[in-house]
Amino acid sequence: MPVAPAVNETRQWTRLMAMAEIGGFTDAAGHKGVNRPCLSAEDRRARRLLISWASELGLSVSVDPLANLFLRLEGTDPSAAPVLTGSHMDTQPNGGRFDGIWGVIAGLEAVQAILESGERPKRPIEVVAWTNEEGGRFAPGCMGSMAWSGFKPADTWDAVTDKDGITWADALREHLSAEADLPRRPLGGKPFAYLEAHIEQGPRLEAEGKDIGIVTGIQGSRWFTVEVSGRTDHAGTTPLSLRKDAVQDALRAISALNTLMHDPTDVLRFTVGSIKVWPDTSNSVAERVRFTIDFRHPDNAVLQARGDAIPGVIQAALTACTASVTERFHALPSEFDPMVPAVVEHWASALGLRAMRMPSGAFHDAQFVVPVCPTGMLFVPCRAGVSHHPSEYAEPAALAAGARVLAEALADLANR
């Protein structure tokens, strides 16, 4: 039985907009954004809403030690390895209504369409909401999927703190106790395949008039935190020649990094997204600066070579201060097993949708599932490619088309 016709555009959109109210805000330009940090009260409210929808469908719910949340539709062979889909529910602080959450809602919509079509696939299908994909509250991102896949030990980030000084371990403990009523499951798993639906977060699908992105892989990402340490002094009395000005040396370091990261082909991505200054007053010389580095490239040789050069380039640029450089995140470029992209391509074509193969510039939890099982992603276009901003937008019809491809692909994989 075809399942795509059972996908309900209005139901999916209504659920997305209900989710957008949880942590929702309106920015100065009138755009509706979402600020839903991982392991926050807003995150728990959103998860409870999702669980209420899943329970109405008879899906079983479980949570693992990293608070990854799983919604399971049993198959005719409960012992078969499940097909896994999903994404993340946490957002950037100044985030949009679609990044991450659509992949979770689309997974639920796809499962509901499969149920309503009368189809009972052989394999169980599980929808996962990964914990902390964004890394906005606790850096780095993808903690839930990194721990689930064994890429990093589960206690790797226990001492990481958010801006209020709350540790990851304490926030996770508080969260799990708030969800103590939910069944537990061990960390890890061996799905038959994983397929994640996500908005593109880039302009290509819209520019090329395509409905579906058949994602072939994800570029590599490396995150660093740099602490420049100097000495605070009076701004009016201290000669420049005697200063250990952390702001001036941080600027020298960032300028030197811009030279290291110069790429005339504009493939390389280098971002200093956060700079904090202490004591942060206009008439005191800065004693400390902390800035972040987000460096990405599809070619692992470039990712390793230029990433490994970062500490040395920073040290060489300093004139009076010292600096510590800590790597927080290191995700290798990943190529998806051809099987899942081929399934996405088949169903996009069968549904008469315009599709193109493309890599992902954004990182995703799928990157860490690649070593565990055949993995893939499908993209739908978002307006002007904007994401990580309240003006992020995707059309209801485009999201429904993506959910139709997802539903057919999951049913197909679940019968293999």
Ligand code: HGY
């Ligand atoms: O930063 C990223 O690539 C993802 O959107 N969190």
Ligand code: MN
């Ligand atoms: Mn995302």
Ligand code: MN
């Ligand atoms: Mn994101």
